[in-house]
Amino acid sequence: MIQLPASYQEYLAGKSEGIVNAVRPVLMQSAADQSHGVRVVVHPHDHQAHIDETLPFGTVLEDID
Secondary structure, eight states, X not given: OOOOOHHXXXXXXXXXXXXXXXXXXXXXXXXXXXXXXXXXXXXXXXXXXXXXXXXXXTOEEEEEO
């Protein structure tokens, strides 16, 4: 089982179920690869996450679309 780094767990703490469901799979993918961080794009009604090769592993950066 893949263990999320503390920074990813802290990011998810206190987030709504919808945000967690949208972002957690990408955090898991990042944790499995341990190569790059995750950018979370915040839209008015949802969040989208993707692996970002410009961010170091363990980093979560929220960005506005």
